[in-house]
Amino acid sequence: MAETHSLQDLQQPAVSSKVFIQRDYSSGTICKFQTKFPSELESRMDKQQFEETMQTLNNLYAEAEKLGGKSYLEGCLACLTAYTVFLCMETHYEKVLKKIARYIKDQNEKIYAPRGLLLTDPIERGLRVVEITIFEDRSIGSGR
Amino acid sequence: MSQIQHAVPDGPIRYTQICTRSTSCSSPPTSSSAAGTEPPSCPGHRGRTPRRKWQVFPGRNRFYCDGRVMMARQTGVFYLTLVLILLTSGLFFAFDCPYLASNLSPAIPAVGAVLFVFVMGMLFRASFSDPGVLPRATPDEAADLERQIDSTSCSKPPPRSREVLINGQTVKLKYCFTCKIFRPPRASHCSLCDNCVERFDHHCPWVGNCVGRRNYRFFYLFILSLSFLTIFIFSFVITHVVLRSNRTGFLTTLKDSPASILEVVVCFFSVWSIVGLSGFHTYLISSNQTTNEDIKGTWSRKEGKDNYNPYSYGNVLTNCCAALCGPLPPSLIDRRGPIQADTPQTAPQSNGTGGSSYAPTQLHSHMCDQDQCIQSTKFVLQAAATPLLHSDPVVLPPLPAKPASLGGPCAYLGPAQPTLPSCAGDVLTLRDVAVDSHCHHHLHLHHLHHHQHFVSPEETPCGTPQGALPCPAHMHLQHPAPQVRYDPVTQDSLHEDSVRGLVKLSSV
Numbered sequence: 001m002a003e004t005h006s007l008q009d010l011q012q013p014a015v016s017s018k019v020f021i022q023r024d025y026s027s028g029t030i031c032k033f034q035t036k037f038p039s040e041l042e043s044r045m046d047k048q049q050f051e052e053t054m055q056t057l058n059n060l061y062a063e064a065e066k067l068g069g070k071s072y073l074e075g076c077l078a079c080l081t082a083y084t085v086f087l088c089m090e091t092h093y094e095k096v097l098k099k100i101a102r103y104i105k106d107q108n109e110k111i112y113a114p115r116g117l118l119l120t121d122p123i124e125r126g127l128r129v130v131e132i133t134i135f136e137d138r139s140i141g142s143g144r
Numbered sequence: 145m146s147q148i149q150h151a152v153p154d155g156p157i158r159y160t161q162i163c164t165r166s167t168s169c170s171s172p173p174t175s176s177s178a179a180g181t182e183p184p185s186c187p188g189h190r191g192r193t194p195r196r197k198w199q200v201f202p203g204r205n206r207f208y209c210d211g212r213v214m215m216a217r218q219t220g221v222f223y224l225t226l227v228l229i230l231l232t233s234g235l236f237f238a239f240d241c242p243y244l245a246s247n248l249s250p251a252i253p254a255v256g257a258v259l260f261v262f263v264m265g266m267l268f269r270a271s272f273s274d275p276g277v278l279p280r281a282t283p284d285e286a287a288d289l290e291r292q293i294d295s296t297s298c299s300k301p302p303p304r305s306r307e308v309l310i311n312g313q314t315v316k317l318k319y320c321f322t323c324k325i326f327r328p329p330r331a332s333h334c335s336l337c338d339n340c341v342e343r344f345d346h347h348c349p350w351v352g353n354c355v356g357r358r359n360y361r362f363f364y365l366f367i368l369s370l371s372f373l374t375i376f377i378f379s380f381v382i383t384h385v386v387l388r389s390n391r392t393g394f395l396t397t398l399k400d401s402p403a404s405i406l407e408v409v410v411c412f413f414s415v416w417s418i419v420g421l422s423g424f425h426t427y428l429i430s431s432n433q434t435t436n437e438d439i440k441g442t443w444s445r446k447e448g449k450d451n452y453n454p455y456s457y458g459n460v461l462t463n464c465c466a467a468l469c470g471p472l473p474p475s476l477i478d479r480r481g482p483i484q485a486d487t488p489q490t491a492p493q494s495n496g497t498g499g500s501s502y503a504p505t506q507l508h509s510h511m512c513d514q515d516q517c518i519q520s521t522k523f524v525l526q527a528a529a530t531p532l533l534h535s536d537p538v539v540l541p542p543l544p545a546k547p548a549s550l551g552g553p554c555a556y557l558g559p560a561q562p563t564l565p566s567c568a569g570d571v572l573t574l575r576d577v578a579v580d581s582h583c584h585h586h587l588h589l590h591h592l593h594h595h596q597h598f599v600s601p602e603e604t605p606c607g608t609p610q611g612a613l614p615c616p617a618h619m620h621l622q623h624p625a626p627q628v629r630y631d632p633v634t635q636d637s638l639h640e641d642s643v644r645g646l647v648k649l650s651s652v
Contacts, residue, residue, distance in 0.1 A: 020288045022326075025308045025317065028455060029329055029343065065473070067466055075469030079365070082265045093471045126279035126476040128325055 013116075013135045021054070021130040031061040033122070033130050040134065044115045053107055053119070057130070060103065064096035097123060198479035202280055203339040211479040213272040215352045216337050222271060222352030229267070229370070232410050233260045235403040236377050240384045243401075247387060252380060259373045266366035267351065274475040275356030276342035278323060278331060286324035293319075311454035330455070332436055346435040355435075358475065361468050364425050371419045378411035432456040432463040 019041060024034045035054040037047040074092055078085050104121050112119050112132075120131040198211035206215050215222070233256075241253040281289070296303060304319040306326055317326045320333050323340045327333070332344035334354045343357035355363045381404050388397040398405065428438060432455050437443060443453040457463050 018284050018288070020285055023328065025315070025329055026310060028310050065471055067462075067470055071471045072465055072469045074471075075465075078472075079469070082262060083269060083362075091472055091474070093473055097474065123476070125282065125285070128278070128281065129285055131285070 016134050016136045019132040030065050032058045060100050064093045195483050197481050204337050214274050219352040221349040225350045239401045239403040263369045263373050266362050270359045270362040270366050271351045271353050273359045275354040276358040277477050278340040279477050281324040313454035367422045371422045374411050374415045381407045429467045430460040
């Protein structure tokens with residue numbers, strides 16, 4: 001019976017709570033998330049790891065929104081072609097977003113899932129928050 | 145029918161049970177995405193085309209081409225813009241260009257054509273694209289924010305604004321009651337489209353859309369190229385008329401080319417406004433301000449000696465490049481994405497404390513929100529005009545296996561859902577409190593089996609808080625709600641408040 005119970009848990013892990021990391025607007029309107037370590041995660045993972053993840057995410061978003069020669073060139077080219085160039089090529093921002101999605105997936109697999117956590121890609125929440133779902137720890141204890 | 149009667153005493157427990165069953169059915173009654181309602185289909189109907197998110201978008205927008213095109217609700221003026229441009233340009237190419245091409249240069253119609261195509265392209269791009277709408281908060285997020293807000297203050301009303309220091313300037317972030325988020329700096333809520341838009345400039349009826357972060361450059365290029373086109377057409381029509389008059393006389397010219405007069409008139413009146421607007425927006429771009437900020441005088445020197453625009457890059461060139469050639473962020477609302485079944489349900493225990501404090505806080509905040517009140521009043525008055533509903537006891541859920549959703553949506557204190565019948569859905573927002581009391585009434589009246597008492601065609605909804613209109617809304621509203629414990633005692637007192645509130649509003 002215990003096995004059935006834990007099997008059900010594995011199929012449908014119960015969500016114990018969610019932590020939301022809000023945006024940090026101190027640098028203006030660019031996409032940046034707060035790196036403060038939330039207290040709810042203290043028992044699950046170490047501060048260093050978390051801050052590293054957030055810092056990397058912030059850096060990636062900064063790269064996406066960076067103003068520089070490359071982005072200007074892309075903008076001018078797009079304007080000249082009446083923005084039809086984006087029918088065949090994706091914008092720099094979109095490329096970086098894909099990179100971010102891969103990074104988050106990677107982080108989830110390596111660091112967060114083994115600790116019963118799940119990082120949700122901020123783009124799925126409209127770049128408002130980084131949602132960290134904390135799963136109940138039952139399945140990790142039993143069934144092993 | 146029997147399910148509801150049993151739902152009364154069992155309340156939350158039954159709700160959770162049904163939730164779980166429905167989750168395994170892959171069509172949960174609650175969806176924590178901003179997408180809103182879920183299709184009531186069960187796994188058996190999986191063969192159907194999955195609905196896309198634009199179909200359940202909560203804002204007041206219109207979507208075409210299966211979600212590819214997004215516009216505001218009122219598009220009449222946009223069609224006028226289109227007609228004016230097409231007509232004037234068409235007449236120019238038809239009547240004036242043949243003469244100009246043969247007598248002056250074929251480059252004239254060529255340049256005109258390029259300008260015209262560019263203008264149309266920019267117009268469509270500005271009108272049809274997402275201006276930078278911020279998706280509404282998921283219920284979990286909203287609840288989390290509420291908890292945070294509550295925890296920061298005890299006695300006085302919870303603060304609905306945050307202050308942030310940007311580049312040495314203090315900027316206030318306001319809480320949006322409709323979208324349940326703290327608006328990013330420079331974002332504003334468009335009341336016409338009922339969305340929060342990033343870097344909100346203004347709502348342009350000529351373009352039929354909001355102008356925000358994602359389509360500002362297209363809007364600017366549209367008005368700029370339109371000014372060039374207007375001046376171009378104006379000057380070349382005058383040239384054409386003058387040249388022809390020299391040869392054949394003025395009146396003969398007018399007879400041969402009557403359209404020229406119309407073109408001149410249209411261009412003359414347009415050129416002042418369009419060129420003026422282009423100039424204004426050029427100024428805004430060079431100082432990195434939005435129309436919204438400029439009108440409110442947010443960064444004007446008059447506000448204070450130390451007041452300056454923290455977003456400006458310092459020099460005109462960088463500001464212009466950033467506005468026009470900067471990276472174009474993608475749309476945050478994913479309109480063409482399919483609506484998916486949700487992730488695992490939140491365990492009830494952890495949300496217990498959050499849920500119970502949720503309703504009264506929302507009540508307070510909603511009662512304080514003037515905007516909501518105004519909207520709600522409109523809808524109540526609208527509701528008064530619409531014929532009352534079905535004599536069927538609306539408490540009977542026609543939807544299969546979703547009786548517990550009545551408990552859910554009752555606690556949902558959200559904005560009006562345009563997809564719902566307007567009277568019903570929006571009366572819900574009016575009585576944030578009464579929402580809970582309606583559950584009470586539904587179940588109560590169901591017990592009584594008094595359909596006539598519940599819905600009487602003679603009574604207007606304004607007068608009767610029991611005026612049942614939200615009932616159909618309850619049917620359709622399968623909203624995620626933090627589990628609020630159904631408590632008949634508090635509902636009655638809340639109900640009284642709502643009656644008072646309603647009576648006040650109905651006297652408006």
